[in-house]
Structure formats: structure tokens, C-alpha cells
Amino acid sequence: MKLACLLALCLSTHCFALDVPNGAVVLSVSGLVSHPNKGKDALFTMDMLAKLPQHSFVSKTPWYEKPVKFTGPLLRDVLAAAGAKGEKVTAIALDEYRVELPVSDAHKYSMIIARLLDDKPMSIRNKGPLFIVYPYSAHAELRQDVYYTRSVWQLSKMIVH
Template sequence: MSKMSVLAAIAALALVTAAAADTPQPIALEPINHAEAELIIVRSDGTKQSYTPAELETLATYRVRTTTPWRDEPADFDGVLLSDLLAQSGLHLEDAIKVIAENEFSTIMPRALWETVPVLIATRVDGRAHTRRERGPIQVVIDMDDYTASPIAGEKHLVWMVARIEAE
């Protein structure tokens, strides 16, 4: 094997690793004491379903290491995928959803967003329970590379202190 071939193989491996690090990685989370919080899902027929952070974590959990517009240093965000949550709640076929924060901030997310970009509903940061002062307890997080590459994703979609998700 020539020196050039070895270098090419190393470069390819580094690229694959980097690509893998950018996408949400499945992770098994140990139970912790979460801050008191509640996420209410409101379906189009008006029925509701409530999730605590711990209940959310019964879905498949993932980790994303990324910065946010308010964090210069990257952090490990753990949580569940919005697409999984919507699928479980029966909102995955909606054209759009409305996400409302505890401080009454609200935004509309189109279906194309969660179908094309892995959107994480983060319940932990750096292994700790997510607090309000860290924009928790429930925060919408998108890997910064995906966020930058997506023509749909915007800062308004990175909602912190998420309280409700409604069918739009």
C-alpha cells in the first residue's frame, strides 16, 4: 500500500467520523432528576397529551454536540427527535405545528423542517437536567451544520422553555 493510499484512507475515515458526529447519535440515558416541567401536545381534534422530561425520554434518545446562537462553546444536548414525538402523538402528518414557549413566545414549524432536518427536543445538557437559565427544561436544538445547511431552519425555530406543541 503506498503512502498516498494510506493518507487517503485516513482522510476518508476522518470525514466519516466527522459526518457521524454531526448527526444525532442514539444514546441510552440513565434516569436523573429533571427540573419540574411539562410539554403539552394538542392534536388537531383538540385532545391533549402531556409529557414530563422523563416521559419524553421513554422515546428513543439521541445526543447532539453542537453550539447554538447563544453558546459559543459546543455542548452535548440529549433528548428525543421531534419527528418521533410527533409520530407518537399523531401530529407527524400535519402540514405544520405551532410551538409555544413558557414566556408566550410562539413559532410555526412546517413539516418539511422535521422531515429534512433532525430536530432534537433536548431534555439534558452536558448530562445534566436542563434548567430554565440554560434555556431548558425543554429546548428545540438543531445541529449547527444542519441548521446552516437547511434553507428552512431559522433562529425562530430554536425555541427554548418549550411548553406546548399544537397542530396548526
């Protein structure tokens, strides 16, 4: 009975122990995070991201000639794994491109951090290894520059504030 109560409490408060990364870190989440695994940051390897529930959608984008399939964890699931408590995220690419996006977008539109493009890992040359993507084809209101600029390819860091 005590174990069941403890489990219910953990699930209701999103009790989560993020594993220590074992391998190359591809994403760091810092700022307002409550589940750090290295200092004050939540670090993720590709394997850690692959262990989160995976989602896919096919969408037209301005960056590819034809509709492509994106697969990866939901942005909101990655933020939950890190214990993110903020209202905004600054997403930063390998080339230091940065953009601020509202966390509410992650819940409203089921954005993903794509790690696969047409079922294959993305190289840095092909906008990888990680790419924040909105489901453009599913929501007409997303087909505008404000959302295109929030889609960060070569994602490497997120700061929650």
C-alpha cells in the same frame, strides 16, 4: 398467526397508546393529534420523553460560547407519539414566545427536543427544561436567522395544524 397480523397492522399504522402522565407535565401537544391521553391533548412528563429513543449531537449555537451537546427525543418521534397529522407546528415557550415551523423540518434535519445539555438536565434559567434544537453544525444552511428563531427554548406547548 392472528396475533402476528394484529401486531403487523399496529406497527404499519403507527398504533400507539400514549400513557396517561404520572407526574408533572412538561409538554402538551394539541391540535391535530390522534393519540391524546388527556382530553384532546397529548401530554408528556419528562420521564415519558426520556422513554422515547434518545439522540444527541454536539453543535455550535448563537446561545452558547462553545459547542454543546444536546440530548433528547427527535421532534418527529414526539409528534408520532402524539399521533400528529398536521403540516405545521406552533411551538410555544413558557414566556409565550411562539413560532410556527414546518413538520417537514423535523424529518429533513432530525431536530431534537433537547432535555439534556452536556448530559445534564436544563433548568429554566438555562433555556430548559425543553429546547427545540436544529443540528446547526451538521448543516450549513441552518446557520441563519430563520432557523435560529424556530429553536424554542423553555418549550411547553406545541399546536399541530
